[in-house]
Amino acid sequence: MLSILICVKQVPDTGRALFDLKTGSIDRASAENIVNPDDLHALETALSIRDTVGARITALSMGPPGAREALYEAAAYGADRCVLLCDPRFAGSDSLATSRALAAAIIKTGPFDLIITGREAIDGSTGHVGYQLSEILKIPLVTRIHAYNIEGRYITIERLYGHEYQKIRASLPLILSVGREDNRVRFLRLADIAVSSNTAIEELSMDDIGGREDEYGITGSPTVVVDTRKFNHTRSRESIEGGATEKARAIVQRLKKHGILQY
Protein backbone atom coordinates (compact mmCIF):
# COMPACT_ATOMS: atom_id res chain seq x y z
CA MET A 1 0.00 0.00 0.00
CA LEU A 2 1.20 3.51 -0.78
CA SER A 3 2.26 5.74 2.04
CA ILE A 4 1.47 9.40 1.56
CA LEU A 5 2.55 12.35 3.62
CA ILE A 6 0.73 15.64 3.42
CA CYS A 7 1.98 18.91 4.89
CA VAL A 8 -0.64 20.91 6.72
CA LYS A 9 -0.23 24.42 8.03
CA GLN A 10 -2.50 26.31 10.37
CA VAL A 11 -2.87 29.90 9.23
CA PRO A 12 -4.94 32.92 10.21
CA ASP A 13 -7.84 33.39 7.81
CA THR A 14 -6.14 36.29 6.07
CA GLY A 15 -9.16 36.94 3.89
CA ARG A 16 -10.96 38.25 6.96
CA ALA A 17 -7.99 39.37 9.09
CA LEU A 18 -7.02 42.94 9.88
CA PHE A 19 -3.47 44.09 9.19
CA ASP A 20 -1.44 46.29 11.46
CA LEU A 21 0.15 48.57 8.91
CA LYS A 22 2.75 49.88 11.40
CA THR A 23 4.26 46.52 12.30
CA GLY A 24 3.34 44.93 9.00
CA SER A 25 1.91 41.90 10.73
CA ILE A 26 -1.51 40.29 10.91
CA ASP A 27 -3.59 41.06 13.97
CA ARG A 28 -4.03 37.42 14.97
CA ALA A 29 -6.91 38.15 17.30
CA SER A 30 -8.97 39.48 14.40
CA ALA A 31 -9.13 36.21 12.50
CA GLU A 32 -9.92 32.60 13.09
CA ASN A 33 -7.24 30.04 12.46
CA ILE A 34 -7.94 27.75 9.57
CA VAL A 35 -6.20 24.99 7.68
CA ASN A 36 -4.29 26.63 4.84
CA PRO A 37 -6.68 26.32 1.87
CA ASP A 38 -4.15 24.83 -0.58
CA ASP A 39 -3.29 22.17 2.00
CA LEU A 40 -6.89 20.96 1.89
CA HIS A 41 -6.41 20.47 -1.83
CA ALA A 42 -3.25 18.48 -1.06
CA LEU A 43 -5.28 16.40 1.37
CA GLU A 44 -7.99 15.91 -1.24
CA THR A 45 -5.39 14.58 -3.70
CA ALA A 46 -4.19 12.14 -1.05
CA LEU A 47 -7.74 11.04 -0.26
CA SER A 48 -8.65 10.43 -3.86
CA ILE A 49 -5.46 8.42 -4.38
CA ARG A 50 -6.43 6.39 -1.33
CA ASP A 51 -9.96 5.96 -2.72
CA THR A 52 -8.60 4.49 -5.96
CA VAL A 53 -5.46 2.51 -5.07
CA GLY A 54 -5.43 2.49 -1.29
CA ALA A 55 -2.94 4.39 0.83
CA ARG A 56 -2.04 5.29 4.35
CA ILE A 57 -2.08 9.06 4.86
CA THR A 58 0.09 10.85 7.39
CA ALA A 59 -0.57 14.53 8.08
CA LEU A 60 2.42 16.55 9.27
CA SER A 61 2.17 20.03 10.67
CA MET A 62 4.80 22.30 12.14
CA GLY A 63 3.42 24.89 14.50
CA PRO A 64 2.54 25.86 18.04
CA PRO A 65 0.43 23.50 20.20
CA GLY A 66 -2.72 25.17 18.81
CA ALA A 67 -1.90 23.69 15.41
CA ARG A 68 -3.35 20.43 16.75
CA GLU A 69 -6.71 21.81 15.60
CA ALA A 70 -5.49 21.72 12.00
CA LEU A 71 -4.45 18.09 12.47
CA TYR A 72 -7.82 17.18 14.00
CA GLU A 73 -9.38 18.64 10.89
CA ALA A 74 -7.04 16.61 8.68
CA ALA A 75 -8.08 13.56 10.70
CA ALA A 76 -11.74 14.42 10.14
CA TYR A 77 -11.08 14.48 6.40
CA GLY A 78 -9.48 11.07 6.73
CA ALA A 79 -5.77 11.31 7.58
CA ASP A 80 -4.74 8.05 9.26
CA ARG A 81 -1.85 9.39 11.28
CA CYS A 82 -1.17 12.90 12.59
CA VAL A 83 2.21 14.32 13.54
CA LEU A 84 2.80 17.71 15.12
CA LEU A 85 6.28 19.14 14.88
CA CYS A 86 6.33 21.50 17.81
CA ASP A 87 9.23 23.12 19.63
CA PRO A 88 9.81 26.69 20.84
CA ARG A 89 13.18 26.46 19.04
CA PHE A 90 11.29 26.45 15.71
CA ALA A 91 9.60 29.78 16.45
CA GLY A 92 10.30 32.48 13.86
CA SER A 93 11.36 30.02 11.15
CA ASP A 94 11.19 31.35 7.60
CA SER A 95 10.34 29.07 4.70
CA LEU A 96 13.86 27.62 4.51
CA ALA A 97 14.14 26.79 8.21
CA THR A 98 10.59 25.39 8.05
CA SER A 99 11.51 23.18 5.10
CA ARG A 100 14.61 21.91 6.93
CA ALA A 101 12.51 20.95 9.94
CA LEU A 102 9.77 19.37 7.82
CA ALA A 103 12.35 17.43 5.79
CA ALA A 104 13.98 16.09 8.94
CA ALA A 105 10.57 15.09 10.30
CA ILE A 106 9.69 13.39 7.00
CA ILE A 107 12.91 11.36 7.14
CA LYS A 108 12.18 10.51 10.76
CA THR A 109 8.56 9.41 10.18
CA GLY A 110 8.94 8.01 6.63
CA PRO A 111 9.65 6.58 4.17
CA PHE A 112 6.83 7.92 1.99
CA ASP A 113 5.98 7.19 -1.62
CA LEU A 114 4.32 10.55 -2.10
CA ILE A 115 4.73 13.82 -0.30
CA ILE A 116 1.99 16.31 -1.10
CA THR A 117 2.05 19.97 -0.15
CA GLY A 118 -0.25 22.85 -0.87
CA ARG A 119 1.09 25.25 -3.46
CA GLU A 120 1.40 28.13 -1.01
CA ALA A 121 0.23 29.30 2.40
CA ILE A 122 -2.07 32.31 2.54
CA ASP A 123 -0.15 33.98 5.37
CA GLY A 124 3.32 34.13 3.80
CA SER A 125 2.44 33.30 0.18
CA THR A 126 6.03 32.34 -0.64
CA GLY A 127 5.22 29.01 -2.26
CA HIS A 128 8.75 27.89 -1.33
CA VAL A 129 8.22 24.83 0.82
CA GLY A 130 7.47 22.29 -1.91
CA TYR A 131 10.59 23.26 -3.87
CA GLN A 132 12.79 23.39 -0.80
CA LEU A 133 11.63 19.97 0.38
CA SER A 134 12.47 18.68 -3.07
CA GLU A 135 15.97 20.13 -2.83
CA ILE A 136 16.65 18.93 0.70
CA LEU A 137 15.14 15.47 0.30
CA LYS A 138 16.49 15.03 -3.27
CA ILE A 139 13.05 13.97 -4.47
CA PRO A 140 11.61 15.48 -7.67
CA LEU A 141 8.69 17.88 -7.45
CA VAL A 142 5.75 18.09 -9.86
CA THR A 143 3.31 20.99 -9.89
CA ARG A 144 0.08 21.88 -11.73
CA ILE A 145 -1.32 18.39 -11.73
CA HIS A 146 -4.39 18.13 -13.86
CA ALA A 147 -4.88 14.38 -13.79
CA TYR A 148 -2.86 11.42 -12.63
CA ASN A 149 -2.82 7.68 -12.63
CA ILE A 150 -0.79 5.44 -10.37
CA GLU A 151 0.53 2.12 -11.66
CA GLY A 152 2.75 0.27 -9.26
CA ARG A 153 5.88 2.33 -8.60
CA TYR A 154 5.06 4.82 -11.35
CA ILE A 155 2.71 7.74 -11.62
CA THR A 156 1.54 9.21 -14.90
CA ILE A 157 0.71 12.87 -14.56
CA GLU A 158 -1.05 15.20 -16.93
CA ARG A 159 -0.17 18.78 -16.21
CA LEU A 160 -1.14 22.11 -17.59
CA TYR A 161 1.76 24.47 -17.60
CA GLY A 162 1.13 27.87 -19.08
CA HIS A 163 0.03 27.17 -22.63
CA GLU A 164 1.62 23.75 -22.55
CA TYR A 165 0.01 20.44 -21.89
CA GLN A 166 2.40 17.77 -20.65
CA LYS A 167 2.03 14.12 -19.92
CA ILE A 168 4.85 12.74 -17.82
CA ARG A 169 5.67 9.48 -16.19
CA ALA A 170 7.66 9.56 -12.98
CA SER A 171 8.82 6.97 -10.53
CA LEU A 172 8.05 7.18 -6.85
CA PRO A 173 8.92 8.71 -4.47
CA LEU A 174 7.72 12.06 -5.68
CA ILE A 175 6.65 15.39 -4.24
CA LEU A 176 3.47 16.95 -5.56
CA SER A 177 2.41 20.50 -4.99
CA VAL A 178 -1.31 21.09 -5.29
CA GLY A 179 -3.44 24.23 -5.52
CA ARG A 180 -7.05 25.11 -5.79
CA GLU A 181 -7.30 24.59 -9.56
CA ASP A 182 -6.21 20.98 -9.19
CA ASN A 183 -9.27 19.47 -7.50
CA ARG A 184 -12.42 20.15 -5.54
CA VAL A 185 -12.21 19.43 -1.82
CA ARG A 186 -14.96 17.10 -0.63
CA PHE A 187 -17.29 18.25 2.14
CA LEU A 188 -16.55 16.96 5.63
CA ARG A 189 -18.86 14.32 7.02
CA LEU A 190 -20.25 15.34 10.40
CA ALA A 191 -19.75 11.78 11.68
CA ASP A 192 -16.04 12.08 10.95
CA ILE A 193 -15.84 15.39 12.79
CA ALA A 194 -17.49 13.84 15.83
CA VAL A 195 -14.69 11.29 16.24
CA SER A 196 -11.74 13.35 15.01
CA SER A 197 -11.08 14.90 18.40
CA ASN A 198 -10.19 11.41 19.68
CA THR A 199 -7.33 11.14 17.17
CA ALA A 200 -3.96 10.56 18.75
CA ILE A 201 -1.44 13.18 17.69
CA GLU A 202 2.25 12.26 17.76
CA GLU A 203 4.44 15.14 18.84
CA LEU A 204 7.99 15.58 17.64
CA SER A 205 10.45 18.10 19.08
CA MET A 206 13.79 19.28 17.70
CA ASP A 207 15.50 16.56 19.71
CA ASP A 208 13.42 13.94 17.90
CA ILE A 209 14.27 15.12 14.39
CA GLY A 210 17.91 16.06 15.02
CA GLY A 211 19.89 18.97 13.62
CA ARG A 212 21.48 21.97 15.25
CA GLU A 213 19.51 24.66 16.99
CA ASP A 214 20.99 27.36 14.72
CA GLU A 215 19.53 25.66 11.62
CA TYR A 216 16.00 26.36 12.82
CA GLY A 217 13.99 29.26 14.16
CA ILE A 218 15.07 32.85 13.69
CA THR A 219 18.80 32.06 13.65
CA GLY A 220 18.30 29.51 10.88
CA SER A 221 16.26 31.90 8.77
CA PRO A 222 18.06 34.02 6.18
CA THR A 223 14.89 35.91 5.22
CA VAL A 224 14.68 39.51 6.33
CA VAL A 225 11.41 41.38 5.99
CA VAL A 226 12.36 44.88 4.95
CA ASP A 227 8.98 46.44 4.52
CA THR A 228 5.33 45.51 4.50
CA ARG A 229 2.87 47.54 2.53
CA LYS A 230 -0.77 47.35 1.75
CA PHE A 231 -1.49 46.95 -1.92
CA ASN A 232 -4.66 48.15 -3.49
CA HIS A 233 -5.39 46.39 -6.70
CA THR A 234 -7.45 48.92 -8.53
CA ARG A 235 -9.24 48.02 -11.69
CA SER A 236 -9.91 50.62 -14.26
CA ARG A 237 -12.96 50.46 -16.40
CA GLU A 238 -13.05 51.51 -19.98
CA SER A 239 -15.89 51.31 -22.45
CA ILE A 240 -15.24 50.76 -26.08
CA GLU A 241 -17.62 52.35 -28.55
CA GLY A 242 -18.44 51.35 -32.08
CA GLY A 243 -19.64 48.34 -34.02
CA ALA A 244 -18.89 44.72 -33.15
CA THR A 245 -15.85 44.44 -35.46
CA GLU A 246 -14.35 47.68 -34.24
CA LYS A 247 -14.86 46.61 -30.63
CA ALA A 248 -13.28 43.20 -31.24
CA ARG A 249 -10.32 44.83 -32.95
CA ALA A 250 -9.85 47.26 -30.10
CA ILE A 251 -9.91 44.42 -27.56
CA VAL A 252 -7.39 42.34 -29.53
CA GLN A 253 -5.13 45.33 -29.78
CA ARG A 254 -5.20 45.84 -26.01
CA LEU A 255 -4.64 42.16 -25.28
CA LYS A 256 -1.58 42.21 -27.53
CA LYS A 257 -0.31 45.37 -25.92
CA HIS A 258 -0.31 43.67 -22.52
CA GLY A 259 1.29 40.52 -23.86
CA ILE A 260 -1.78 38.38 -23.19
CA LEU A 261 -2.30 37.56 -26.86
CA GLN A 262 0.96 36.78 -28.56
CA TYR A 263 0.02 35.44 -31.98
Place this chain on the structure above:
Amino acid sequence: MDLSLNGTQLMVRKAVRSFAREALEEWAGVLDRESRPLPSELTAEMGRINLWGIQAPREYGGADLDGISYTVAIEELSRVSAAVGLGVTVHNSVCLAPLLKFGTQDQLNRYAHELASGKKIGGFTVTEPQAGSDAASICTTAVRKGDRYIINGQKAFVTNGGTGDIFLVAATLDPKKKARGIAVFIMEKNMPGFEVGKVEDMMGVRGNMVSELYFNNVSVPAENILGRAEDGFRVCMQALDIGRIGIAAQALGIGMAAYEAAAGYAAERRQFGRPIGEFQGVAFKLAEMKTGLDAARLLIYRAAHLKDKGLPYSVESAMCKRYASSVAMEVCREALQVFGGYGYVKDLPVERYFRDAKITEIYEGTSEVMNIIIGNAIMKEFERM
Protein backbone atom coordinates in the same frame (compact mmCIF):
# COMPACT_ATOMS: atom_id res chain seq x y z
CA MET B 1 -19.17 27.60 32.92
CA ASP B 2 -17.75 27.90 29.43
CA LEU B 3 -19.71 29.85 26.84
CA SER B 4 -17.43 29.12 23.90
CA LEU B 5 -17.86 26.38 21.32
CA ASN B 6 -15.48 23.42 21.66
CA GLY B 7 -13.24 22.13 18.88
CA THR B 8 -15.81 19.72 17.50
CA GLN B 9 -18.56 22.34 17.51
CA LEU B 10 -16.28 24.83 15.76
CA MET B 11 -15.39 22.26 13.12
CA VAL B 12 -19.09 21.50 12.60
CA ARG B 13 -19.68 25.21 12.06
CA LYS B 14 -16.85 25.43 9.56
CA ALA B 15 -17.95 22.30 7.71
CA VAL B 16 -21.66 23.16 7.45
CA ARG B 17 -20.82 26.76 6.59
CA SER B 18 -18.66 25.73 3.67
CA PHE B 19 -21.24 23.21 2.47
CA ALA B 20 -23.94 25.88 2.67
CA ARG B 21 -21.86 28.48 0.85
CA GLU B 22 -20.36 26.24 -1.78
CA ALA B 23 -23.25 23.92 -2.51
CA LEU B 24 -26.50 25.55 -1.35
CA GLU B 25 -26.03 29.23 -1.95
CA GLU B 26 -26.61 29.07 -5.69
CA TRP B 27 -29.87 27.23 -5.05
CA ALA B 28 -31.32 29.38 -2.27
CA GLY B 29 -32.80 32.03 -4.56
CA VAL B 30 -33.94 29.47 -7.12
CA LEU B 31 -35.86 27.43 -4.55
CA ASP B 32 -37.57 30.60 -3.38
CA ARG B 33 -38.45 31.95 -6.83
CA GLU B 34 -39.58 28.68 -8.29
CA SER B 35 -41.04 27.19 -5.11
CA ARG B 36 -39.27 23.92 -5.83
CA PRO B 37 -37.30 21.47 -3.70
CA LEU B 38 -33.53 20.89 -3.80
CA PRO B 39 -32.28 18.61 -6.57
CA SER B 40 -32.04 15.04 -5.37
CA GLU B 41 -28.24 14.89 -5.82
CA LEU B 42 -27.89 17.61 -3.21
CA THR B 43 -30.29 15.85 -0.85
CA ALA B 44 -28.16 12.74 -1.28
CA GLU B 45 -24.92 14.64 -0.67
CA MET B 46 -26.49 16.02 2.51
CA GLY B 47 -27.04 12.41 3.49
CA ARG B 48 -23.41 11.54 2.86
CA ILE B 49 -22.27 14.33 5.16
CA ASN B 50 -24.80 13.24 7.81
CA LEU B 51 -27.06 16.28 7.76
CA TRP B 52 -30.11 14.01 7.88
CA GLY B 53 -28.86 12.28 11.01
CA ILE B 54 -26.98 14.96 12.91
CA GLN B 55 -27.64 13.53 16.37
CA ALA B 56 -28.56 9.98 15.46
CA PRO B 57 -26.27 7.22 16.75
CA ARG B 58 -23.52 6.01 14.43
CA GLU B 59 -25.04 2.55 14.25
CA TYR B 60 -27.90 4.09 12.25
CA GLY B 61 -25.58 6.10 10.07
CA GLY B 62 -25.83 9.32 12.06
CA ALA B 63 -23.09 11.67 13.27
CA ASP B 64 -23.95 11.31 16.96
CA LEU B 65 -23.24 14.99 17.67
CA ASP B 66 -24.39 16.95 20.69
CA GLY B 67 -27.33 19.36 20.77
CA ILE B 68 -25.19 22.47 20.50
CA SER B 69 -23.53 21.18 17.32
CA TYR B 70 -27.06 20.53 16.08
CA THR B 71 -28.12 24.14 16.55
CA VAL B 72 -24.87 25.31 14.94
CA ALA B 73 -25.60 23.18 11.87
CA ILE B 74 -29.19 24.43 11.53
CA GLU B 75 -28.08 28.04 11.97
CA GLU B 76 -25.46 27.70 9.23
CA LEU B 77 -27.86 26.05 6.78
CA SER B 78 -30.58 28.62 7.48
CA ARG B 79 -28.19 31.50 7.00
CA VAL B 80 -27.99 30.49 3.39
CA SER B 81 -31.40 28.89 2.87
CA ALA B 82 -34.11 28.99 5.53
CA ALA B 83 -36.10 26.52 3.44
CA VAL B 84 -33.32 23.94 3.54
CA GLY B 85 -32.79 24.64 7.26
CA LEU B 86 -36.49 23.95 7.82
CA GLY B 87 -36.50 20.63 5.98
CA VAL B 88 -33.43 19.45 7.86
CA THR B 89 -34.55 20.51 11.31
CA VAL B 90 -38.04 19.06 10.95
CA HIS B 91 -36.66 15.75 9.67
CA ASN B 92 -34.08 15.52 12.46
CA SER B 93 -35.88 16.97 15.44
CA VAL B 94 -39.56 16.11 15.19
CA CYS B 95 -39.38 12.90 13.17
CA LEU B 96 -36.08 11.11 13.75
CA ALA B 97 -35.48 12.34 17.32
CA PRO B 98 -38.83 11.15 18.73
CA LEU B 99 -38.43 7.89 16.81
CA LEU B 100 -35.06 7.37 18.51
CA LYS B 101 -36.50 8.39 21.86
CA PHE B 102 -39.75 6.40 21.88
CA GLY B 103 -39.21 3.80 19.15
CA THR B 104 -39.17 0.06 19.74
CA GLN B 105 -36.16 -1.89 18.51
CA ASP B 106 -38.26 -3.15 15.63
CA GLN B 107 -39.25 0.40 14.66
CA LEU B 108 -35.64 1.53 14.89
CA ASN B 109 -34.53 -1.34 12.70
CA ARG B 110 -37.11 -0.48 10.11
CA TYR B 111 -36.84 3.31 10.04
CA ALA B 112 -33.85 4.80 11.90
CA HIS B 113 -31.20 3.94 9.34
CA GLU B 114 -33.29 5.02 6.37
CA LEU B 115 -34.01 8.37 7.99
CA ALA B 116 -30.57 9.06 9.46
CA SER B 117 -28.89 8.38 6.13
CA GLY B 118 -31.34 10.61 4.28
CA LYS B 119 -32.50 7.77 2.01
CA LYS B 120 -35.95 8.62 3.32
CA ILE B 121 -37.06 12.08 4.38
CA GLY B 122 -39.27 12.46 7.42
CA GLY B 123 -42.04 14.73 8.68
CA PHE B 124 -44.32 15.20 11.66
CA THR B 125 -47.97 16.11 11.44
CA VAL B 126 -50.46 17.15 14.07
CA THR B 127 -52.07 20.28 12.60
CA GLU B 128 -55.45 19.95 10.86
CA PRO B 129 -57.61 22.60 9.21
CA GLN B 130 -59.66 23.04 12.40
CA ALA B 131 -56.92 22.13 14.92
CA GLY B 132 -53.91 24.46 15.06
CA SER B 133 -52.80 25.85 18.40
CA ASP B 134 -55.43 23.63 20.01
CA ALA B 135 -53.59 20.50 18.91
CA ALA B 136 -55.60 18.19 21.17
CA SER B 137 -58.73 18.87 19.12
CA ILE B 138 -57.58 16.85 16.08
CA CYS B 139 -60.18 14.80 14.20
CA THR B 140 -58.05 12.32 12.25
CA THR B 141 -59.26 8.99 13.58
CA ALA B 142 -57.58 5.67 14.18
CA VAL B 143 -59.86 2.69 14.59
CA ARG B 144 -58.50 -0.65 15.73
CA LYS B 145 -59.20 -3.60 13.44
CA GLY B 146 -57.45 -6.74 14.63
CA ASP B 147 -53.73 -6.09 14.72
CA ARG B 148 -54.04 -2.98 12.56
CA TYR B 149 -55.47 0.53 12.75
CA ILE B 150 -57.53 2.20 10.05
CA ILE B 151 -56.64 5.89 9.73
CA ASN B 152 -58.98 8.50 8.23
CA GLY B 153 -58.62 12.25 8.11
CA GLN B 154 -56.85 15.28 6.76
CA LYS B 155 -53.65 17.05 7.82
CA ALA B 156 -52.67 20.62 7.03
CA PHE B 157 -49.34 22.43 6.64
CA VAL B 158 -47.10 19.38 6.65
CA THR B 159 -43.46 20.40 6.33
CA ASN B 160 -41.66 18.03 3.91
CA GLY B 161 -45.15 16.83 2.93
CA GLY B 162 -44.48 16.89 -0.81
CA THR B 163 -41.02 15.32 -0.69
CA GLY B 164 -41.05 13.20 2.46
CA ASP B 165 -41.49 9.46 2.76
CA ILE B 166 -42.08 8.75 6.46
CA PHE B 167 -44.35 10.76 8.74
CA LEU B 168 -45.19 10.73 12.41
CA VAL B 169 -48.94 11.25 12.37
CA ALA B 170 -51.09 12.18 15.36
CA ALA B 171 -54.57 10.61 15.30
CA THR B 172 -57.28 10.21 17.87
CA LEU B 173 -58.45 6.86 19.17
CA ASP B 174 -61.33 8.58 20.96
CA PRO B 175 -62.13 12.26 20.23
CA LYS B 176 -64.03 12.57 23.53
CA LYS B 177 -60.82 11.92 25.45
CA LYS B 178 -59.08 14.89 23.74
CA ALA B 179 -55.35 14.88 24.58
CA ARG B 180 -55.58 11.54 26.36
CA GLY B 181 -57.05 9.84 23.30
CA ILE B 182 -54.21 10.63 20.90
CA ALA B 183 -51.76 8.13 19.41
CA VAL B 184 -48.80 8.78 17.11
CA PHE B 185 -48.42 6.48 14.09
CA ILE B 186 -45.39 5.98 11.89
CA MET B 187 -46.86 6.18 8.41
CA GLU B 188 -45.26 5.70 5.02
CA LYS B 189 -46.26 7.66 1.96
CA ASN B 190 -46.60 4.53 -0.13
CA MET B 191 -49.27 3.02 2.15
CA PRO B 192 -52.50 2.61 0.12
CA GLY B 193 -54.92 5.49 0.82
CA PHE B 194 -52.14 7.91 1.78
CA GLU B 195 -52.41 10.96 -0.48
CA VAL B 196 -50.51 14.20 -0.78
CA GLY B 197 -52.90 17.13 -1.27
CA LYS B 198 -52.19 20.69 -2.30
CA VAL B 199 -48.65 22.00 -1.94
CA GLU B 200 -48.94 25.43 -0.33
CA ASP B 201 -47.97 28.60 -2.17
CA MET B 202 -46.26 30.40 0.69
CA MET B 203 -44.84 33.78 1.63
CA GLY B 204 -41.49 32.30 2.69
CA VAL B 205 -39.54 29.04 3.08
CA ARG B 206 -40.81 28.36 -0.41
CA GLY B 207 -38.26 25.68 -1.10
CA ASN B 208 -40.05 23.35 1.31
CA MET B 209 -42.98 21.48 -0.17
CA VAL B 210 -45.32 22.12 2.77
CA SER B 211 -48.53 20.31 1.87
CA GLU B 212 -51.82 18.80 2.93
CA LEU B 213 -52.04 15.07 3.54
CA TYR B 214 -55.16 12.94 3.18
CA PHE B 215 -55.72 9.51 4.71
CA ASN B 216 -58.49 7.36 3.23
CA ASN B 217 -58.79 4.11 5.14
CA VAL B 218 -55.04 3.77 5.47
CA SER B 219 -54.33 0.50 7.22
CA VAL B 220 -51.36 0.75 9.57
CA PRO B 221 -49.97 -2.16 11.62
CA ALA B 222 -50.42 -1.73 15.38
CA GLU B 223 -46.66 -2.09 15.84
CA ASN B 224 -46.31 1.29 14.09
CA ILE B 225 -47.63 3.18 17.11
CA LEU B 226 -44.82 5.31 18.50
CA GLY B 227 -44.73 5.15 22.28
CA ARG B 228 -47.79 3.84 24.10
CA ALA B 229 -51.21 4.28 22.49
CA GLU B 230 -53.05 7.16 24.20
CA ASP B 231 -49.68 8.61 25.17
CA GLY B 232 -49.36 10.27 21.78
CA PHE B 233 -49.99 13.79 22.97
CA ARG B 234 -47.03 13.60 25.32
CA VAL B 235 -44.90 12.18 22.48
CA CYS B 236 -45.94 15.17 20.33
CA MET B 237 -45.21 17.71 23.04
CA GLN B 238 -41.78 16.22 23.69
CA ALA B 239 -41.05 16.17 19.98
CA LEU B 240 -41.91 19.86 19.83
CA ASP B 241 -39.66 20.62 22.82
CA ILE B 242 -36.78 19.27 20.73
CA GLY B 243 -38.08 20.83 17.54
CA ARG B 244 -38.37 24.36 18.88
CA ILE B 245 -34.66 24.57 19.58
CA GLY B 246 -34.11 23.84 15.89
CA ILE B 247 -36.68 26.43 14.78
CA ALA B 248 -34.97 28.96 17.07
CA ALA B 249 -31.65 28.11 15.40
CA GLN B 250 -33.31 28.55 12.01
CA ALA B 251 -34.56 31.99 13.10
CA LEU B 252 -31.07 32.86 14.31
CA GLY B 253 -29.58 31.83 10.96
CA ILE B 254 -32.05 34.01 9.03
CA GLY B 255 -31.36 36.92 11.37
CA MET B 256 -27.59 36.48 11.03
CA ALA B 257 -27.83 36.54 7.26
CA ALA B 258 -29.88 39.75 7.33
CA TYR B 259 -27.62 41.39 9.91
CA GLU B 260 -24.39 40.58 8.05
CA ALA B 261 -25.85 41.78 4.78
CA ALA B 262 -26.98 45.03 6.42
CA ALA B 263 -23.67 45.63 8.19
CA GLY B 264 -21.74 45.05 4.97
CA TYR B 265 -24.04 47.37 3.06
CA ALA B 266 -23.85 50.07 5.76
CA ALA B 267 -20.07 50.08 5.47
CA GLU B 268 -20.21 50.40 1.69
CA ARG B 269 -23.21 52.53 0.78
CA ARG B 270 -22.40 56.23 0.86
CA GLN B 271 -24.86 59.07 1.29
CA PHE B 272 -24.14 62.64 2.32
CA GLY B 273 -20.45 61.94 1.67
CA ARG B 274 -20.07 59.11 4.18
CA PRO B 275 -20.82 55.41 4.57
CA ILE B 276 -24.36 55.29 5.97
CA GLY B 277 -23.11 53.11 8.86
CA GLU B 278 -21.35 56.20 10.19
CA PHE B 279 -24.71 57.77 10.88
CA GLN B 280 -25.84 56.94 14.36
CA GLY B 281 -29.36 56.28 13.10
CA VAL B 282 -28.01 53.33 11.10
CA ALA B 283 -25.26 52.18 13.49
CA PHE B 284 -27.79 51.92 16.33
CA LYS B 285 -29.91 49.61 14.23
CA LEU B 286 -26.89 47.37 13.70
CA ALA B 287 -26.09 47.50 17.42
CA GLU B 288 -29.62 46.39 18.30
CA MET B 289 -29.44 43.59 15.74
CA LYS B 290 -26.15 42.23 17.00
CA THR B 291 -27.21 42.40 20.64
CA GLY B 292 -30.51 40.66 19.97
CA LEU B 293 -28.91 37.92 17.88
CA ASP B 294 -26.26 37.23 20.51
CA ALA B 295 -28.89 37.04 23.24
CA ALA B 296 -30.96 34.66 21.11
CA ARG B 297 -27.90 32.52 20.46
CA LEU B 298 -27.17 32.21 24.17
CA LEU B 299 -30.77 31.21 24.92
CA ILE B 300 -30.55 28.58 22.17
CA TYR B 301 -27.24 27.19 23.43
CA ARG B 302 -28.62 27.11 26.98
CA ALA B 303 -31.67 25.09 25.94
CA ALA B 304 -29.50 22.69 23.89
CA HIS B 305 -27.03 22.38 26.75
CA LEU B 306 -29.78 21.45 29.25
CA LYS B 307 -31.09 18.87 26.78
CA ASP B 308 -27.58 17.43 26.34
CA LYS B 309 -27.25 17.12 30.10
CA GLY B 310 -30.58 15.34 30.41
CA LEU B 311 -32.10 18.16 32.47
CA PRO B 312 -35.61 19.61 31.93
CA TYR B 313 -35.57 22.08 29.06
CA SER B 314 -39.13 22.39 27.85
CA VAL B 315 -39.61 25.98 29.10
CA GLU B 316 -36.11 27.00 28.00
CA SER B 317 -36.87 25.59 24.56
CA ALA B 318 -40.08 27.65 24.37
CA MET B 319 -38.19 30.74 25.56
CA CYS B 320 -35.43 30.43 22.98
CA LYS B 321 -37.94 29.98 20.17
CA ARG B 322 -40.13 32.81 21.45
CA TYR B 323 -37.16 35.15 21.58
CA ALA B 324 -35.11 34.10 18.56
CA SER B 325 -38.13 34.28 16.24
CA SER B 326 -39.01 37.84 17.21
CA VAL B 327 -35.37 38.88 17.03
CA ALA B 328 -35.24 37.41 13.52
CA MET B 329 -38.33 39.40 12.49
CA GLU B 330 -37.02 42.60 14.02
CA VAL B 331 -33.54 42.15 12.51
CA CYS B 332 -34.97 41.48 9.05
CA ARG B 333 -37.29 44.48 9.29
CA GLU B 334 -34.40 46.77 10.21
CA ALA B 335 -31.94 45.17 7.80
CA LEU B 336 -34.37 45.83 4.97
CA GLN B 337 -34.63 49.42 6.17
CA VAL B 338 -30.83 49.77 6.05
CA PHE B 339 -30.92 48.68 2.40
CA GLY B 340 -33.58 51.27 1.58
CA GLY B 341 -35.15 50.70 -1.83
CA TYR B 342 -32.57 48.06 -2.70
CA GLY B 343 -33.88 45.97 0.17
CA TYR B 344 -37.34 45.97 -1.32
CA VAL B 345 -36.46 44.55 -4.72
CA LYS B 346 -35.81 40.90 -5.49
CA ASP B 347 -32.29 41.42 -6.85
CA LEU B 348 -30.94 41.13 -3.32
CA PRO B 349 -31.79 38.39 -0.82
CA VAL B 350 -32.84 40.71 2.03
CA GLU B 351 -36.52 40.66 1.09
CA ARG B 352 -36.33 36.85 1.08
CA TYR B 353 -34.88 36.84 4.60
CA PHE B 354 -37.74 39.12 5.64
CA ARG B 355 -40.37 36.78 4.20
CA ASP B 356 -38.63 33.68 5.57
CA ALA B 357 -38.32 35.07 9.11
CA LYS B 358 -42.06 35.45 9.73
CA ILE B 359 -42.86 31.74 9.79
CA THR B 360 -40.58 31.17 12.80
CA GLU B 361 -43.14 33.04 14.93
CA ILE B 362 -45.84 30.64 13.78
CA TYR B 363 -44.88 27.00 13.37
CA GLU B 364 -44.11 24.50 16.11
CA GLY B 365 -46.34 26.70 18.27
CA THR B 366 -47.00 30.41 17.75
CA SER B 367 -45.34 33.06 19.88
CA GLU B 368 -48.58 33.30 21.84
CA VAL B 369 -48.48 29.57 22.50
CA MET B 370 -44.83 29.90 23.62
CA ASN B 371 -45.98 32.56 26.07
CA ILE B 372 -48.72 30.22 27.31
CA ILE B 373 -46.09 27.54 28.01
CA ILE B 374 -43.74 29.99 29.71
CA GLY B 375 -46.59 31.70 31.57
CA ASN B 376 -47.97 28.38 32.85
CA ALA B 377 -44.54 27.46 34.17
CA ILE B 378 -44.26 30.81 35.93
CA MET B 379 -47.66 30.41 37.57
CA LYS B 380 -46.85 26.86 38.62
CA GLU B 381 -43.66 28.07 40.23
CA PHE B 382 -45.22 31.00 42.07
CA GLU B 383 -48.46 29.32 43.10
CA ARG B 384 -46.33 26.71 44.83
CA MET B 385 -44.64 29.35 46.94
